[in-house]
Amino acid sequence: PWQPSTLPEVFAEFRKHLDADSLRAFMERSAREWSIETGQIEGAFDLDRGVTTTLIEEGFNASLINPQANGLSPEHVHAILMDTKDVLNSLFDFVKGQQPLTQYYIRTLHEALMRNVNFYYVYQRDPATGEMIRGQAELQKGSYKENANNPQREDGSV
Numbered sequence: 001p002w003q004p005s006t007l008p009e010v011f012a013e014f015r016k017h018l019d020a021d022s023l024r025a026f027m028e029r030s031a032r033e034w035s036i037e038t039g040q041i042e043g044a045f046d047l048d049r050g051v052t053t054t055l056i057e058e059g060f061n062a063s064l065i066n067p068q069a070n071g072l073s074p075e076h077v078h079a080i081l082m083d084t085k086d087v088l089n090s091l092f093d094f095v096k097g098q099q100p101l102t103q104y105y106i107r108t109l110h111e112a113l114m115r116n117v118n119f120y121y122v123y124q125r126d127p128a129t130g131e132m133i134r135g136q137a138e139l140q141k142g143s144y145k146e147n148a149n150n151p152q153r154e155d156g157s158v
Helices: 004-015 020-041 049-058 074-095 103-113
Strands: 119-125 132-138
Touching: 004 074, 020 049, 020 074, 074 103
Parallel strands: none
Antiparallel strands: 119 132
């Protein structure tokens, strides 16, 4: 089975098949794509397919980002994307075998990743009405979760 310790070996094999320019272009495009996917998965922002494709192909540019339903400005979304891309780039220190995978390193990465994210959304059932309501919880940067991991969706499913 795959283990994190094998990642540097897989990456080294992959690099053998690309010249320096092709590798650099691949890594840059991949970092943009992974940054967008990470923010979308975490619910930090919501970008439509056209904006996503343009940002992946052409690079991060706040003027291409739509204002967000959650109130974030395009500039704020851009800052989150840049933080994520920076963290992804620093992960290659681990991939290259230059950084051991420690709890401190993981917490440092999380803190850097969430530099421009202060809250996350939670859905809870209103005791009075029984309806699902959305609230915010403060994000603890660089530390482990303290609350149960039983997220509920807007429709009440877990």
